[in-house]
Amino acid sequence: MTLVIKGLNKTFPKERDKLTAIQDFNLEVKDEEFVCVLGPSGCGKTTLLRIIAGLETKTDGSIQLDGKEIIGPGSDRGMVFQEFALFPWRSTRKNIEFGLEIRKISAKEREKIAQKYIDLVGLRGFENSHPYELSGGMKQRVGIARALANEPKVLLMDEPFGALDAQTRNLMQKELLRIWKETKKTVIFITHSVDEACYLADRIVVMTSRPGTIKEIFDIEWERPRDRASVEFATLRKKILAELEREVDRFSTEIASSSSGD
């Protein structure tokens, strides 16, 4: 699997003007890589992910998955949402089977595949529970299993642990790394948490404030599991935080000067 993004631009119409959300974004994601995209809020990182998912159209540029241009949503890219987006009327098993039903896989085969992913994400015993009976962490386990059951080439995660409490969040990060190792999936993970990115990623892509483009890319080659208390972890975190802060400052001064100029 290779995902190549070249010269990506995205503008939204805004009254008489237009709003540039993403400008000249270039990135190549390698097979089995874990990439975190980090940026201040409103930098267009979620828009970027939605364009890769095919849920949003691009204005310019190209995104190719294994040499094929992405033109709409498809089961070769699985997505995990911050809002979980589970079908409330479907049980855990039925939620996981959704994509398989769409692909017209037989009921027997569906059940086998669903069970495999239920076991993978640690939801054995909750197969027949409905989303409202599950905690936030468990809901997101269903979300991950549902996306993986389709065997996508790449897993797109949009701040998947953003709605969870700190402890559940740390646990889910550990679980995600385990699942990632077992399934050998390529992951593109959107977050605004520097800590989360440093803990998870092979590569951290730091984005600028609007219009969003790449500010800097950090390669992290440390062993996993990573120690959050280590000196190198703290040093990297501090460095990235400083970058982000500069971005936020630059953006707010820009807004202040542009609105006073009106």
Next chain:
Amino acid sequence: MNAQTKGFSAWLKITKNRDRLQTFVFGLIAVVVFIAVWALAADFLDIVYLPGPLQVFDAFITSFSQPDPSMGTTMWQNIWASLQRFLYGFLIAFIVAVPLGLVMGFSRKIELLTKPIVEIFRPIPPIAWVSLFLIALGLFWGPIVVIFIGVFFPLLSNIIFGVKSVDRYLIDAAKTLGAKRLQVFIKVIFPATVPYIMTGITIGLGIGWMCIVAAEMVSVFGGGVGYYIYINGQIGRFASMYGGMVVIAILGIITVGLSRFAENRLSKQMGMK
């Protein structure tokens, strides 16, 4: 289920029972006070069009055992005739409103095309159509179509609202799982709208009964509670007229209650409450 959730559901059950008891007690107080005030007012005012609760109760009971002198039908026959009319009108409204509402909520173009027509007809009271329908459609279908009009619009609005309230992320999730437009409609929009359809049915049932007198104002095809109320009011048998109203109230409470029960049950079963 672990011990904690078991404890929680037990606590929930106790609170629920307490809630139910309170609902019942307060409801009973309201009814008793209402009847008492009615009895006192009837006694005190002593006017012909306000008979006391006992007179109405008497007329109510008699209407079931003896045929009405001006109609020749018993209340059982009237109820049966009205209920049939009601069900036909309701069913036709349901069959038309559900697919139309789903499609109108889903496709912007279809909504833009149909909405002006719907908005023109919506505010017209069902009773305005009565004479036309009876002449054009006859004594059997005329009243049914009046009920249909009454039920159709609230049901339609609820379904359109339901489709528009479907969580955008559910549609996105379905798309990323490979669903095409039609599959999104069948597998996401429709199930997500079911609770709204059920609410629409409950509201539609209530409004349907409001139209029954209008629907039966002229027709006597096999009797009808609406006609019973109308004719007894016309000839000044007010106790019987009120007795007919009590019958409509009871029919309304039963049908709306059943519908609300089904609504809650279904939402719960679907994991949406």
